Amino acid sequence: MARITMRQALTDALREEMHRDERVFIMGEEVGVWGGTYAVTRGFYDEFGPRRVRDTPISEMVIGGAAVGAAMAGLRPIAEFMTINFAFVAFDAIVNHAAKMHYMFGGQMRVPLVLRAPGGGGRQLGATHSHTPDVIFAHFPGLKVVSPSTPYDAKGLLRAAIRTDDPVLFIEHATLYQVRGEVPEGDYVVPIGVSDVKREGSDVTIVAYAQGLQVALEAAEKLAKEGIEAEVVDLRTLRPLDMAPVLKSFQKTFKAVIVEEGHRSYGIGAEIAARIQEEGFDYMDAPIKRVAQEEAPLPYSRELEQSALINVDKVIAAVKEIV
Amino acid sequence: MDKATILDWYRQMTLIRRFEQRSSELYQLGKIGGFLHLYIGQEAVAVGSINAKQETDHVITAYRDHGHALTIGSDTKLIMAEMLGKATGVSKGKGGSMHLADVERRFWGGHAVVGAHLSLATGLALAEQYNGTDAAVLCYFGDGATNIGYFHESLNLSGVWDLPVLWICENNQYGMGTAVDRHSATSNIMQKASGYNIPAAQVDGMDVFAVHEATQKALSAIRDGKGPQFLEIMTYRFEGHSMGDPLRYRTKEEVEKWREDDPIGILERHILKEKIAGKDELDAIDTAVETELNAAVEFAEASPLPAPEELFTDIYVEN
Ligand SMILES: Cc1ncc(C[n+]2csc(CCOP(=O)(O)OP(=O)(O)O)c2C)c(N)n1
Ligand SMILES: [Mg+2]
Numbered sequence: 101m102a103r104i105t106m107r108q109a110l111t112d113a114l115r116e117e118m119h120r121d122e123r124v125f126i127m128g129e130e131v132g133v134w135g136g137t138y139a140v141t142r143g144f145y146d147e148f149g150p151r152r153v154r155d156t157p158i159s160e161m162v163i164g165g166a167a168v169g170a171a172m173a174g175l176r177p178i179a180e181f182m183t184i185n186f187a188f189v190a191f192d193a194i195v196n197h198a199a200k201m202h203y204m205f206g207g208q209m210r211v212p213l214v215l216r217a218p219g220g221g222g223r224q225l226g227a228t229h230s231h232t233p234d235v236i237f238a239h240f241p242g243l244k245v246v247s248p249s250t251p252y253d254a255k256g257l258l259r260a261a262i263r264t265d266d267p268v269l270f271i272e273h274a275t276l277y278q279v280r281g282e283v284p285e286g287d288y289v290v291p292i293g294v295s296d297v298k299r300e301g302s303d304v305t306i307v308a309y310a311q312g313l314q315v316a317l318e319a320a321e322k323l324a325k326e327g328i329e330a331e332v333v334d335l336r337t338l339r340p341l342d343m344a345p346v347l348k349s350f351q352k353t354f355k356a357v358i359v360e361e362g363h364r365s366y367g368i369g370a371e372i373a374a375r376i377q378e379e380g381f382d383y384m385d386a387p388i389k390r391v392a393q394e395e396a397p398l399p400y401s402r403e404l405e406q407s408a409l410i411n412v413d414k415v416i417a418a419v420k421e422i423v
Numbered sequence: 424m425d426k427a428t429i430l431d432w433y434r435q436m437t438l439i440r441r442f443e444q445r446s447s448e449l450y451q452l453g454k455i456g457g458f459l460h461l462y463i464g465q466e467a468v469a470v471g472s473i474n475a476k477q478e479t480d481h482v483i484t485a486y487r488d489h490g491h492a493l494t495i496g497s498d499t500k501l502i503m504a505e506m507l508g509k510a511t512g513v514s515k516g517k518g519g520s521m522h523l524a525d526v527e528r529r530f531w532g533g534h535a536v537v538g539a540h541l542s543l544a545t546g547l548a549l550a551e552q553y554n555g556t557d558a559a560v561l562c563y564f565g566d567g568a569t570n571i572g573y574f575h576e577s578l579n580l581s582g583v584w585d586l587p588v589l590w591i592c593e594n595n596q597y598g599m600g601t602a603v604d605r606h607s608a609t610s611n612i613m614q615k616a617s618g619y620n621i622p623a624a625q626v627d628g629m630d631v632f633a634v635h636e637a638t639q640k641a642l643s644a645i646r647d648g649k650g651p652q653f654l655e656i657m658t659y660r661f662e663g664h665s666m667g668d669p670l671r672y673r674t675k676e677e678v679e680k681w682r683e684d685d686p687i688g689i690l691e692r693h694i695l696k697e698k699i700a701g702k703d704e705l706d707a708i709d710t711a712v713e714t715e716l717n718a719a720v721e722f723a724e725a726s727p728l729p730a731p732e733e734l735f736t737d738i739y740v741e742n
Contacts, residue, residue, distance in 0.1 A: 129599070129601075130600055130601065133601070133605075134600035134601075134671065135669075135671070137599075155601055155605060155606075157571075157598070157601070157606040157607065158537045158538070158568065158570050158571050158598055158606070159570045160571070161571075161572050185536070186536070186537075189572075223456075223457065224456035224457035224508070224519060225458060225519075225535075226457065226517075226518060226519050226521055226535060227517070227518075228535050228536050229458075394734060395735075396738055399516065399517040399518075399733075400457060400508050400514075400517055400519030400522070401508030401516035401517065401519075401728060401729050403731075404516065404517070404728070404729050404734055408734055
């Protein structure tokens with residue numbers, strides 16, 4: 101198996117799906133001539149031409165809305181927001197239109213649409229450009245929300261996202277593009293809505309996804325050196341949420357730490373903790389811990405920004421409080 | 424125009440140019456992080472227009488904001504400190520290059536979400552109208568920003584309510600890598616203003632005098648009660664969109680051709696040809712700018728980082 105970057109895995113998935121299905125096309129800011137702000141669609145403009153790789157103006161509202169319309173009419177658009185922060189400008193198109201068309205018209209309409217968006221903080225881009233708003237989008241039934249942590253998952257999940265008949269918000273953590281991992285040749289799919297155990301252990305369950313998953317794995321390796329074996333569960337999909345592997349793990353470890361890059365309040369950790377106490381109360385041995393972004397907008401200054409974000413030390417400290 | 428004014432404009436434009444070059448170096452050294460958008464090539468726009476405003480007028484712009492901040496007269500030291508993320512910066516190190524502001528001077532910032540600040544400008548103008556003052560708002564934005572809903576909603580509302588706002592489009596020919604004729608249904612950007620019944624003019628943005636005159640005219644129209652005005656200022660950014668731009672979307676020849684119209688070169692030739700000042704006087708200005716920048720970089724480097732607890736200050740006015 102080849103070891104490739106997450107960027108390459110995404111590029112390969114997009115290219116292969118475009119060859120497989122003529123209805124699939126890409127639109128967004130700088131996806132064509134520039135080759136994608138994060139170089140995911142480099143070369144696509146020459147390979148597929150301007151009909152299928154469409155540079156748009158800076159017009160998020162209509163990028164979102166036109167993608168919904170094109171999907172309603174039978175195409176399979178992949179619309180890219182340059183970053184997830186600009187998806188806020190298209191919020192109505194996403195939550196009121198992409199997520200509602202199928203339901204509100206009694207199943208008559210389908211919106212087979214992928215909205216790709218790089219996200220996350222830690223790059224000194226300031227308060228408006230560093231959001232991890234995944235939970236906000238995951239709040240709405242009708243939208244599927246996916247955010248992979250490895251190249252393997254990224255490729256398989258992006259394929260699944262393109263093939264499902266539902267709208268999918270596909271969030272790519274910008275600091276993961278360089279992460280390498282094994283990706284097999286050939287056509288495989290990672291199903292949407294299936295969580296995955298990324299590391300086995302018996303002392304504590306760490307639940308994470310995306311960049312938080314990489315942080316959790318690193319913390320688990322360090323904890324192992326001190327004799328603490330953490331099981332790490334990767335959510336991969338935030339909606340629909342697959343709690344089965346989390347609960348199964350919890351029934352073994354009786355303790356959980358949830359790691360997410362977004363703010364702590366009303367976050368993913370709050371949801372997972374609530375589900376664990378609802379469905380696994382009898383197994384609870386300790387308070388469930390959350391490691392998340394501090395309750396502050398992200399500042400520009402490097403050290404100050406880093407202090408607000410999750411890191412390996414914070415995960416280790418949270419584990420040690422309960423193990 | 425008197426000699427002192429012209430030389431001061433030359434100084435301001437040179438200060439911006441050299442500030443940007445120093446910033447670029449500091450970025451390469453890793454001392455500036457995040458996104459860095461240089462104003463090189465566009466200096467005559469900020470200098471020509473901001474020097475035409477009255478003291479009470481407001482200024483607001485996008486993330487390519489160093490030139491505006493310097494021309495407003497914010498302390499070069501404090502701007503450089505912000506670039507380096509220091510506690511002494513204009514935004515206490517929390518904003519960075521894209522978020523310079525100086526509210527005392529009525530400079531309401533650089534804003535990084537394309538087009539969003541046009542709606543803020545609409546509100547600033549609303550407040551002045553509400554209070555019955557004669558102050559106006561100078562709102563700067565790029566050609567690419569004219570395609571987002573914020574632009575259209577803001578222009579329309581300013582027209583409906585006759586708000587005292589001067590819309591200034593810095594048409595540098597590209598929004599990132601997308602040329603105007605690939606991103607805008609009309610390549611004649613100022614035509615968009617006429618859809619909202621806003622008088623518009625096109626201006627040579629490499630000529631600081633032309634920018635100044637057009638801004639003066641537009642601002643007096645606003646103060647005469649003629650409602651919002653629009654300027655499309657034709658300019659060019661000589662460098663990439665931001666640091667690390669692969670520049671695949673334009674040719675070297677195109678850039679070279681625009682560089683012949685370097686706004687500072689044009690002004691310098693004018694000064695020498697019209698014998699407004701000699702080369703030695705311009706050299707002295709260059710040297711003074713260099714001294715000012717050395718002091719600014721030194722100050723910024725020596726300044727402390729924000730204290731850890733600063734993460735939680737300024738989130739709310741009342742805690
Ligand atoms: C709503 C939104 N979409 C996309 C971006 C990313 N972006 C930043 S600058 C830019 C290009 C803007 O071009 P223009 O308005 O012409 O200004 P210039 O950079 O040329 O000064 C883009 C697409 C953004 N910051 N905000
Ligand atoms: Mg532009």
